Amino acid sequence: MNASPDWLAEVTWNERGLLPAIAQDYRSGRVLMMAWMNSESLQQSVSGGYAVYWSRSRQALWKKGETSGNRQRIISVSLDCDGDTLLLQIEQEGGIACHTGRESCFFRQLDADNQWQSTEPVLRLPEDLYGVSDG
Amino acid sequence: MNASPDWLAEVTWNERGLLPAIAQDYRSGRVLMMAWMNSESLQQSVSGGYAVYWSRSRQALWKKGETSGNRQRIISVSLDCDGDTLLLQIEQEGGIACHTGRESCFFRQLDADNQWQSTEPVLRLPEDLYGVSDG
Numbered sequence: 001m002n003a004s005p006d007w008l009a010e011v012t013w014n015e016r017g018l019l020p021a022i023a024q025d026y027r028s029g030r031v032l033m034m035a036w037m038n039s040e041s042l043q044q045s046v047s048g049g050y051a052v053y054w055s056r057s058r059q060a061l062w063k064k065g066e067t068s069g070n071r072q073r074i075i076s077v078s079l080d081c082d083g084d085t086l087l088l089q090i091e092q093e094g095g096i097a098c099h100t101g102r103e104s105c106f107f108r109q110l111d112a113d114n115q116w117q118s119t120e121p122v123l124r125l126p127e128d129l130y131g132v133s134d135g
Numbered sequence: 136m137n138a139s140p141d142w143l144a145e146v147t148w149n150e151r152g153l154l155p156a157i158a159q160d161y162r163s164g165r166v167l168m169m170a171w172m173n174s175e176s177l178q179q180s181v182s183g184g185y186a187v188y189w190s191r192s193r194q195a196l197w198k199k200g201e202t203s204g205n206r207q208r209i210i211s212v213s214l215d216c217d218g219d220t221l222l223l224q225i226e227q228e229g230g231i232a233c234h235t236g237r238e239s240c241f242f243r244q245l246d247a248d249n250q251w252q253s254t255e256p257v258l259r260l261p262e263d264l265y266g267v268s269d270g
Contacts, residue, residue: 007249020155020220022166029164031157034220046245078241079251081233085169087241098216105215106222110181114142116214 008039012083018054019084023097026075026089032097033105035062037086049074051090068129070094094124101126143174147218153189154219158232161210161224167232168240170197172221184209186225203264205229229259236261 035053051072055062065071072090170188186207190197200206
């Protein structure tokens with residue numbers, strides 16, 4: 001794999017070499033999560049067809065779903081006008097993107113009283129997704 | 136307005152006091168853009184009902200659509216599991232979110248030959264949106 005093919009040269013990375021990637025369910029249109037990619041994770045995502053992010057907390061490549069099985073098959077990759085944010089249309093295997101066991105990470109909505117209210121159920125318990133450890 | 140109401144205390148800001156906010160058309164489900172908010176812009180967005188971002192390039196509050204008229208009326212605000220990313224369901228006035236005059240900022244899609252291809256038309260020329268200056 002070429003270290004910096006033309007298409008990668010059009011991507012603008014932040015001062016840490018990362019950019020945000022939004023994962024959207026290609027069928028329902030639901031926004032499932034936002035995570036970060038570095039150049040290597042983006043290249044692996046594109047070449048392998050499944051989302052690979054960069055874990056800022058672990059400072060390591062994060063093959064989404066490697067433990068839980070909830071991989072994200074990439075349907076398309078789009079770049080925004082500034083070249084500094086990606087939008088992935090994905091098929092969410094297992095129907096769960098969030099480590100809390102919910103479909104989407106965006107499960108708290110601000111209500112009319114300005115309180116965050118959980119708006120969706122836990123589909124699978126995290127301990128079922130990950131065994132005894134988290135991640 | 137209280138400087139740090141409870142709901143704001145649950146938001147996790149990055150080292151610059153910002154977090155990413157994804158704007159999604161509440162009807163079509165299209166992801167239109169991603170921009171940044173600081174505490175003040177989020178409070179103004181929630182209290183005023185229209186998206187206010189923080190312009191990192193201008194280091195100033197950015198009332199989206201103030202010049203172009205393409206304001207974003209907020210339907211709902213959701214917070215992700217880590218509390219560090221927002222998803223806004225919005226009504227995009229004028230039907231154009233992107234400063235290039237397109238509906239969405241994510242108008243370049245990686246094709247099978249790994250080339251970024253523009254996937255949507257310019258609906259209004261930027262000079263019509265902004266007059267002679269950009270912004």
